[in-house]
Amino acid sequence: MADTAVQDVEIAAVSARDELIHVLRAAMAITAGVWLYVTNNPFPVSSNAIQRSLLPFQAIVATLPAESQLMFRELQVSLIEAETIRSAEGSWPDAPRLREDGIEPFAPNPALKTVAYDWAMTRDRLIINYLGRPEKPGAPAWLVRVLEPDPSLPREVFVEDEEHDQLLDGAVLHVSIWTRPDGAALPERIGPLPQAEGWIQLYAADPSGIR
C-alpha cells in the first residue's frame, strides 16, 4: 500500500552557480581534449605542409614514380603547346595533330622505353579531354582536362596557379592533369567528375599556394 500512496517530492534544482561550475569544467575538459588531439593528430597525414591541403583524390606528383613524373611534365608542356594552337587557330588540336607536330607524349620518344599510349581528344560542350589509354595492362591512364569559359558568363579574373591558364585573347581556362592507376579498366566516356571514377588529380606544387 505504501508504494502506491501519494507522495510529495521536492524538486530541488541545481543552483545556477553550481551548474556554471559544471559547465566550465566540461568546457575546460573539451578544450584540453582538442588541444591534445590537435597536437597529436591521429589522421594519417604527412607532416609535409603540402599534404595537409590535399583532398583524398589529389596528390603531389613528386610522390609518384619517376616515369609518372616525366609524363606529368610532358603533359604540362604539351598543354601549353595545345593552348598556343587554340589561340592561333581558334580550335583545339586533336591527338594526331599533336603527334605530327612531334609534341611528347603524343609523339612517342623512341629513345625512351616507356609504356606506349593511345591518345584521343574528345569534346563535351565546354570540356576538352586528352585521354591516354596505356597499351600495356596495369599501366596508369592519363587525362588532361581543359574547361573553356562559358561565353554567356562574365569573364573570370585570372588567378596564376596550376589550375588556370589564359589564352592570348584573355579567356581563362580551367586546366587539370589526372592519372588513374589501372588504365586498362577505363570506361568509354569520362564523366564531368573524374574523381568520381577513380582518377587522381595531380599537382606539381601545393594547390593552396603555401610556400
Place this chain on the structure above:
Amino acid sequence: MTPLYQWAASLAERGILPSDFQYPFLIRGFLCVLVLAPILGGLSHLVVTRRMAFFSAALGQAALTGVAIGLLLGEPLNAPYGGMFGFCLLTTLGMVYVKRHATLPPDTLIGVFHALTLGLGLCLLVALTRQFNVHQVESVLFGSLLTVTDADLLLLVAVGVIVAILLVREYNKLLLDSLNPPLATVSGADSAFLEYFFAVILTVSIVVSLKVIGALLVEALVVVPAAAARNVAGSTRSYLAWSILVAFLAGAGGLAVSTKLLVPTGGAVVLAVSGIFFITLAAGVYARRRRAGAYEIKN
C-alpha cells in the same frame, strides 16, 4: 576496407549490384547512409519533440566556424575534427546554459548564438583563404562524398555505436522529459542533465555527418525525418521506426540522385527527404479523411 571495395566491385561487374558500386567512394557513401539513418532518424523525433530544430540549425552553422578554427590550428583539410568537435561542443554547452537561465525566449537566444558563430566563421574564413585555395575548402564546408575517407567512415561507425548505446540507455527518460519535464523529474530523472546530455549527443552526431551532408544542410536530416514520420505514425514506437526509415530512404535516394545527376550529395539528400515529407503529408491527410469517413458511416 580494400577487400570490401573489391568484393562490391566484383558484384557490380557481375550485375548483382548497380554498376556505380565499382567505385569505393560510392560504397563508402552507402555505408555512411546505413550508419547515419538510424542515428539521425533516431535523434530526429526527439529533436522535434524537444523543439530543438533551430538549435540543430545553429549547430550546423557553428560547424562551419569549427572547420575554420580547425584548419587555422593546423589540422589537415580533410579532417578538421578537433576544431569542429571542440567549437561545436563549447557552443552547445554555452547555448544550453544560457537557454536554461536567461529570461528571453529560447529561439531568441539561439538566434543570438547563431548570428555570433556565423559572423565569427565568416571572419575566420577570410583568414583561411589566405592559407587555402577556396575551391579546396568549399567541398569540406558543403559536404561531398568524394572527400569521405575510410577514417571518416570508421569515426562515423564508432560515434554511431556510442550514440546508439547512450540513446538506448536513456531513451525512456529522454522521451518522458521531452513530453513532460516535471513528470520526468518527479520520476527521478535529472532534467538538467538530460538537457545537456541530449544536446551533446546531438552535436556529436551532427559533426560526424558533416562531410557527407554538409554544414548548411545537416539540420534537415535531424528535423524532416521526424516531421515526415509524424504525418503517418500512430504510436511512439512507429514514430521512431518511421523516422529511421525516412532518413534511410532519403539518404539512399539522395545518394543515387547525386551520383546520377552529379549534384551535391547534401542537396540531393535534403530534396529527397523533403519530397518524402510532402508524400507523407498527403498520405496522412488521406488516411485521416478515410478514418473520418468510416467513422461517419459507422454512426
